[in-house]
Amino acid sequence: MNGIVKSIDAIVRSTLLLTISLSFVGGCSLYQYGPSSLYRSDIRTVHVPIVRNETFRHDLGPRLSLAIVTEIESRTPFKVVSDPAADSTLLVVLTSENKNVLTETSSDDPRALDATLTARADWVSRRGEKLFQNTVTPQSGSVISFSQDSRFVPEAGQSIDTAMQATIEKLAQRIVSQMELRW
Known part of the structure; x- marks a missing residue:
């Protein structure tokens, strides 16, 4: 039982990490910041x-x-x-x-x-x-x-x-x- 909880916990962590990574790569790719965003x-x-x-x-x-x-x-x-x-x-x-x-x-x-x-x-x-x-x-x-x-x-x-x-x-x-x- 303890092994199943650990594997589910690892799957949830990796899924969360993947979701966060993809949101930075895909969601913010066109966003500009700083002075260059004014031009x-x-x-x-x-x-x-x-x-x-x-x-x-x-x-x-x-x-x-x-x-x-x-x-x-x-x-x-x-x-x-x-x-x-x-x-x-x-x-x-x-x-x-x-x-x-x-x-x-x-x-x-x-x-x-x-x-x-x-x-x-x-x-x-x-x-x-x-x-x-x-x-x-x-x-x-x-x-x-x-x-x-x-x-x-x-x-x-x-x-x-x-x-x-x-x-x-x-x-x-x-x-x-x-x-x-x-x-």
Whole structure:
């Protein structure tokens, strides 16, 4: 009798172990966790051409391109490559650049200003599929517009160049954030 109980106990244990093992292998095979779960698993490489610049400040396109590449490399599992035949291409166009005066001194000198950049971005797979998932209009397939500004105060020693660099970095962060999958 004692031998039968031991063999039944061994069968129950092995069945339980097998069930648990199969649930880990089969049930969770598509589940992703960690930061990589925020991004598409079918895309590994991204081609980022130099940002096309429609403004009068010629240096903004290369500066935004560098900021976008840095953001993609540091925050996503994607690898930025120079090959146009990459898994995907991120196309960005700078459409406007403004400097707006917010406050002035009594002698009409600018006291506080905003440096603003506006851009359009489109992320496309090698097959032509639109990859951005805009939450406002799902599956719209349209280019997403971005606008970003940074405040600066010349009286405090801040310049348009430092404000514009801060704006470029924030704009790059916002564009790369749109590469995340929506839940």
